[in-house]
Amino acid sequence: MKDTLFSAPIEKLGDFTFDESVAEVFPDMIQRSVPGYSNIITAIGMLAARFVTPHSNVYDLGCSRGAGILSMRRHIQVEGVQIIGVDNSAPMVERCRHHLSAFHSTTPVEILCDDIRCIEIKNASMVVLNFTLQFLPPDDRLALLQKIYQGLEPNGVLVLSEKFTFTDEHINTLLIDLHHTFKRANGYSELEVSQKRTALENVMRTDSIATHKQRLEQAGFSQVELWFQCFNFGSMVAIKSNNSPL
């Protein structure tokens, strides 16, 4: 389904939510809106092949329709792994469960319709936050990362993908502008770009790469690196060391 949600003028533009209409067009929306999205999904599978250990849990927090879960599940070759996907949007969860059931796998997946701030994380070898942390209130972000760190086993990995802001105003404007050019090249009109930007203003509060690094370190991660960036979008890995004091 093609995303045309912001194509006509909207008189009272409300805040962006992950409702039925967004869930319906979501694969098209994210593919045309996030530069590097497919590369990141592919890399999440490659990281799963390396990091997921036998008899561990794997979490995809804010799993939407399950693209990250499918990519990980395809690459997991070890036994006894349980994948847990979490999303608090019922229309997303419904489509995610339906989509996953269309593919055969020996690795079980459970999809929870819940807030990622409320679920328990334990015995994890890999945790994915693929463009989800940016939707949490900034004050709740550190506590979530601390919970993830505590739930990870030594040598476990967190993949954190986000839209970034940049402290240099000129660079920030340039990268936002290149993102808009990317969206225009993918068929979105000026009106679609500007209405969606306004709808996202109050719900998606982005941090700088430096803020993310500091917060991940504060949560306990000692090895943190940006492994991918395209314009103002990117993805980081954070590894829990095997001689962690916590």
Ligand SMILES: Nc1ncnc2c1ncn2[C@@H]1O[C@H](C[S@+](CC[C@H]([NH3+])C(=O)[O-])CC(=O)[O-])[C@@H](O)[C@H]1O
């Ligand atoms: N507090 C929360 N608790 C649970 N879910 C939440 C919360 N806040 C937001 N969500 C969910 O996080 C997802 C963010 S989209 C992730 C893409 C996916 N990872 C992908 O790889 O395709 C990113 C984007 O749209 O830019 C939505 O499905 C929300 O319902």
Ligand SMILES: O=C(O)C(=O)Cc1ccccc1
């Ligand atoms: O579309 C945008 O401008 C974005 O920043 C990315 C995005 C993609 C899907 C849902 C919400 C935000």
